Amino acid sequence: MDYFAQQLINGLVLGSIYGLIAIGYTMVYGIVGMINFAHGDIFMIGGFIALISFLVLVSFGLTAVPVILLIVLLISMTMTALYGWTVERIAYRPLRHSFRLAPMLSAIGMSFVLTNFSQVAQGARVKPVPPIITGGYTLHEGSGGFIVQLSNIQIVVVITTVVLLAIFTWLVSRTRLGRDMRACEQDQTMAALLGVDVDHTISMTFVIGAALAAVAGMMYLLYYGLVDFFMGFVAGIKAFTAAVLGGIGSLPGAMLGGLLIGLIETLWSAYFSVEYKDVAAFSILIVVLIFLPTGLLGRPEVEKV
Amino acid sequence: MTAPTSKQQPPQSALNPGFILKKAVISAAVAFVLFSLMIGLRTEAGPTGELIYWTRFGDLAAMVATVFVGSIAIELLRYWWGPVGTDRFVPPAVRNGIATAGRFIAPALLGFTLLVPVIFYDQRYILDLGILVLTYVMLGWGLNVVVGLAGLLDLGYVAFYAVGAYSYALLATSFDLSFWVCLPLAGILAALWGVLLGFPVLRLRGDYLAIVTLAFGEIIRLVIINWQSLTGGPNGVSGIPRPTLFGIPLTAGDDGLAAKLGIEYSPTHRIVFLFYLILALALLTNWVTIRLRRLPIGRAWEALREDEVACRALGINTTTTKLTAFATGAMFGGFAGAFFATRQGFISPESFTFQESALVLAIVVLGGMGSQLGVALSALAMIGGFELFRGLDQYRMLVFGLAMVLIMIWRPRGIIGHRAPTIYLKQSQAISSDLVKEGHG
Numbered sequence: 001m002d003y004f005a006q007q008l009i010n011g012l013v014l015g016s017i018y019g020l021i022a023i024g025y026t027m028v029y030g031i032v033g034m035i036n037f038a039h040g041d042i043f044m045i046g047g048f049i050a051l052i053s054f055l056v057l058v059s060f061g062l063t064a065v066p067v068i069l070l071i072v073l074l075i076s077m078t079m080t081a082l083y084g085w086t087v088e089r090i091a092y093r094p095l096r097h098s099f100r101l102a103p104m105l106s107a108i109g110m111s112f113v114l115t116n117f118s119q120v121a122q123g124a125r126v127k128p129v130p131p132i133i134t135g136g137y138t139l140h141e142g143s144g145g146f147i148v149q150l151s152n153i154q155i156v157v158v159i160t161t162v163v164l165l166a167i168f169t170w171l172v173s174r175t176r177l178g179r180d181m182r183a184c185e186q187d188q189t190m191a192a193l194l195g196v197d198v199d200h201t202i203s204m205t206f207v208i209g210a211a212l213a214a215v216a217g218m219m220y221l222l223y224y225g226l227v228d229f230f231m232g233f234v235a236g237i238k239a240f241t242a243a244v245l246g247g248i249g250s251l252p253g254a255m256l257g258g259l260l261i262g263l264i265e266t267l268w269s270a271y272f273s274v275e276y277k278d279v280a281a282f283s284i285l286i287v288v289l290i291f292l293p294t295g296l297l298g299r300p301e302v303e304k305v
Numbered sequence: 306m307t308a309p310t311s312k313q314q315p316p317q318s319a320l321n322p323g324f325i326l327k328k329a330v331i332s333a334a335v336a337f338v339l340f341s342l343m344i345g346l347r348t349e350a351g352p353t354g355e356l357i358y359w360t361r362f363g364d365l366a367a368m369v370a371t372v373f374v375g376s377i378a379i380e381l382l383r384y385w386w387g388p389v390g391t392d393r394f395v396p397p398a399v400r401n402g403i404a405t406a407g408r409f410i411a412p413a414l415l416g417f418t419l420l421v422p423v424i425f426y427d428q429r430y431i432l433d434l435g436i437l438v439l440t441y442v443m444l445g446w447g448l449n450v451v452v453g454l455a456g457l458l459d460l461g462y463v464a465f466y467a468v469g470a471y472s473y474a475l476l477a478t479s480f481d482l483s484f485w486v487c488l489p490l491a492g493i494l495a496a497l498w499g500v501l502l503g504f505p506v507l508r509l510r511g512d513y514l515a516i517v518t519l520a521f522g523e524i525i526r527l528v529i530i531n532w533q534s535l536t537g538g539p540n541g542v543s544g545i546p547r548p549t550l551f552g553i554p555l556t557a558g559d560d561g562l563a564a565k566l567g568i569e570y571s572p573t574h575r576i577v578f579l580f581y582l583i584l585a586l587a588l589l590t591n592w593v594t595i596r597l598r599r600l601p602i603g604r605a606w607e608a609l610r611e612d613e614v615a616c617r618a619l620g621i622n623t624t625t626t627k628l629t630a631f632a633t634g635a636m637f638g639g640f641a642g643a644f645f646a647t648r649q650g651f652i653s654p655e656s657f658t659f660q661e662s663a664l665v666l667a668i669v670v671l672g673g674m675g676s677q678l679g680v681a682l683s684a685l686a687m688i689g690g691f692e693l694f695r696g697l698d699q700y701r702m703l704v705f706g707l708a709m710v711l712i713m714i715w716r717p718r719g720i721i722g723h724r725a726p727t728i729y730l731k732q733s734q735a736i737s738s739d740l741v742k743e744g745h746g
Contacts, residue, residue, distance in 0.1 A: 048342075049343070051348065052342045052348055052358070055348060059358075082335065082338055082339060086339060090710065095714065095717065098713070101456075101670075104515060105666070105667075106714070108460075108706075108709065109706045109707065109708070109710040112660075112663065112702055112705060112709070113703060113710065115706075116700075116702040116703040116706060121340075121343045121344050121347070123348075127349075127350065127356060128354065129356060237520060237523070241520075275527075275530075279524050279527045279531075282520035282521075283520075283524065285516065285517065286506065286520055286521065289509055289517055290505040290506065290508075
């Protein structure tokens with residue numbers, strides 16, 4: 001039971017990270033109707049920027065951990081958001097009205113560009129960082145000597161996720177931008193007729209998605225203590241699985257899917273085999289798409305001619 | 306040649322230096338922010354395991370300057386070239402000339418390919434490169450059935466390549482079966498996997514299908530890595546038997562081909578044999594594809610690519626149509642995999658990564674989906690290009706990705722448009738892509 005509880009905690013933390021990435025997929029899919037294949041790499045870039053800005057801040061002599069983390073978070077979110085904006089501007093916007101495979105292929109190309117850009121720019125080796133947030137709480141000490149722990153970093157990850165989600169939900173449901181986004185999701189032509197700047201709204205969607213992915217990248221860096229240029233690929237597919245599981249296009253669904261994927265992956269590793277954890281996650285994607293194509297919270301897609 | 310070409314067309318709008326400069330400055334500013342940390346600073350794990358960093362402001366400045374100049378260059382090019390999508394006037398004489406030349410490209414290319422082992426007999430490197438190119442031509446043609454004809458985006462094609470390679474490797478090493486027995490088996494097994502995967506997922510829409518096939522490709526790779534007792538895991542399978550000429554080995558021994566023909570043995574014989582083997586396999590793929598295209602099933606594939614809803618309305622069973630395309634493509638992937646295994650003599654999961662899938666897909670897409678000649682040419686350009694830039698190993702995937710994006714923007718239908726390649730050479734598109742995309746409101 002204790003072992004299970006511990007895995008539950010670990011799974012929820014991992015799931016928060018996946019959920020943050022999944023939101024980017026689901027938002028873009030909802031509005032533009034394409035899979036932003038490069039989103040996993042945006043997450044990776046976010047991790048790298050967090051790492052580099054962290055190093056710089058430390059070498060400038062900053063020591064207060066909360067201050068550093070806040071600044072790193074802001075830098076990472078801003079710069080990664082700019083990456084998201086640039087990717088959309090260069091690779092997707094010119095293809096808005098092209099044939100249906102074109103944006104997908106362009107996105108795959110962009111994913112290669114980002115992966116190999118960071119490999120060339122920062123080297124192929126894994127970048128480790130020392131634990132930045134240490135310590136934690138012992139929740140329960142079992143009879144067998146097994147300790148259920150909640151580390152501070154896990155708390156930070158979960159709280160950051162919750163706060164960001166609150167801000168994000170407010171943004172989508174209460175602001176002008178959010179209203180524009182929802183309008184574009186329903187009908188781009190109509191939204192444009194009613195005075196919504198569709199291009200700008202789509203750009204902002206990418207910017208917000210990338211900013212959230214940057215947070216995920218930073219949390220990943222803090223939680224696992226490393227980044228490498230290839231981490232975006234697998235994380236990206238898993239987050240996409242999460243988005244599909246939750247119902248693509250649905251924002252709460254993305255978060256729910258993320259948590260579920262995190263839990264499934266952790267529990268699978270804990271009880272079955274670590275080697276096959278990715279196989280499990282990918283199989284879930286296939287199974288969900290076959291039996292539940294609209295996901296848990298998604299709306300059925302109406303086929304229009 | 307006095308006829309006006311696109312270059313002399315009057316521009317639609319006047320050149321506006323202020324606008325171009327402003328755009329370039331903005332691009333440079335964005336590039337500065339993007340690259341400031343990623344290029345301006347370089348991190349690396351130091352000797353004690355702690356991360357250290359050093360600055361590279363020179364590189365950063367160079368990159369920003371490149372973006373600035375590049376942005377101006379692009380704007381000027383755009384001004385000079387006119388808006389994207391304009392129909393350019395090409396005089397009929399030129400068009401006919403190109404059409405006639407185009408008709409001779411394929412036979413000329415085929416004739417040259419047949420002669421390659423004769424011309425370059427002493428140059429092992431060129432022969433090896435030729436084999437590699439032909440392998441990708443075959444993979445491209447195989448995937449072309451799925452992507453180019455049926456319009457199903459398959460991101461996991463390498464899975465079938467892997468199934469074929471491992472089928473041959475395992476059958477040959479554990480049961481001592483010959484290459485010629487294993488080759489059809491490898492194809493059948495790959496096709497079987499294609500059907501197995503295809504059955505449940507082919508109901509999915511385009512992009513979902515892409516992701517599922519990608520996941521499937523990864524699953525196959527991960528299973529190969531982890532199922533050590535069968536596949537040898539990351540160490541791969543080695544000692545895969547070389548192919549024989551219908552039972553006659555190409556070795557130096559007394560029963561070898563050289564001894565039987567009474568000529569002096571040379572290791573090049575095997576290379577030449579492999580060259581013609583893959584050429585024959587590739588041509589088989591091409592021939593089957595061309596034949597299938599004229600059959601109802603091939604027509605159904607192409608109809609499916611253009612409009613799935615209309616297909617269903619016309620009573621075409623979309624599931625079986627997709628399934629046959631998927632299985633046919635997978636089968637050719639399996640053949641190519643078996644060839645790959647016998648050529649290398651050693652296979653490991655590293656050869657079957659997503660990059661490989663993307664490379665084959667890029668060959669198909671850049672060649673112009675559906676065009677057999679285009680696929681062959683783009684395989685030649687791509688693999689040849691990769692070889693040319695071998696020294697710049699880490700940059701080539703970067704360039705590859707960029708090329709994919711740029712070609713999608715410049716020519717979404719590929720370098721050579723599908724079906725009737727030469728018609729599209731000097732024209733942007735005969736059919737507007739808006740008209741042929743799937744109807745999704």
